[in-house]
Amino acid sequence: MNTAGYTDEILAELKRTTALIDDEEAEKAVDGILRAKKIFVAGGGRSGFMAKAFVMRMMHVGLDAYVVGETVTPNLEVDDIFIVGSGSGETQSLAAMTKKAKSIGATIVAVTTNPESTIGKLADIRIEIPAQAKGEGTSGKSIQPMGSLFEQSLLVFYDAVILRFMDKKGLKSDVMYGRHANLE
Numbered sequence: 584m585n586t587a588g589y590t591d592e593i594l595a596e597l598k599r600t601t602a603l604i605d606d607e608e609a610e611k612a613v614d615g616i617l618r619a620k621k622i623f624v625a626g627g628g629r630s631g632f633m634a635k636a637f638v639m640r641m642m643h644v645g646l647d648a649y650v651v652g653e654t655v656t657p658n659l660e661v662d663d664i665f666i667v668g669s670g671s672g673e674t675q676s677l678a679a680m681t682k683k684a685k686s687i688g689a690t691i692v693a694v695t696t697n698p699e700s701t702i703g704k705l706a707d708i709r710i711e712i713p714a715q716a717k718g719e720g721t722s723g724k725s726i727q728p729m730g731s732l733f734e735q736s737l738l739v740f741y742d743a744v745i746l747r748f749m750d751k752k753g754l755k756s757d758v759m760y761g762r763h764a765n766l767e
């Protein structure tokens with residue numbers, strides 16, 4: 584297959600996969616963000632890149648949001664929400680963080696291919712993305728390697744959450760540009 588063919592297949596996989604996300608659970612995540620005092624997003628590797636993109640947009644809509652692990656990230660408290668994106672739901676550092684977030688009493692959202700994973704079971708809100716996770720090998724769910732389909736779906740889901748938040752707050756893109764970095 585040529586690159587254009589692969590691009591089409593990736594887009595088709597993404598459409599098939601994101602169509603299966605449960606909208607009621609997604610709405611719970613949006614409402615959890617609306618209620619939270621601070622928002623923390625965690626993810627390892629490529630899932631972590633998606634966390635950074637999500638937090639950037641949350642900053643643009645005026646939320647007090649942080650990427651877990653950055654030096655400027657403050658402490659998690661009971662009124663906060665902890666969102667963890669993990670395809671496998673078993674990444675050790677993320678499982679340890681999720682346990683800590685649970686002990687603090689923060690609301691936990693897990694975005695994962697496996698709601699029955701260690702991270703999934705600890706969550707209050709479980710967003711299942713039925714993609715191939717990194718350790719699954721050739722599952723038949725994707726032509727792409729490793730967790731690529733999950734990681735792409737994660738970004739699309741995070742962007743959809745931002746749009747839903749903008750709907751609820753009546754926010755427009757031009758207001759968000761007012762908060763865009765001007766030292767770049």
Ligand SMILES: O=C([C@H](O)CO)[C@H](O)[C@H](O)COP(=O)(O)O
Nearest residue numbers: 628629630669670671674729730
């Ligand atoms: O970077 C990753 C890897 O390249 C898989 O495609 C993963 O996102 C990283 O290893 C974290 O794994 P998960 O917690 O299972 O998402």
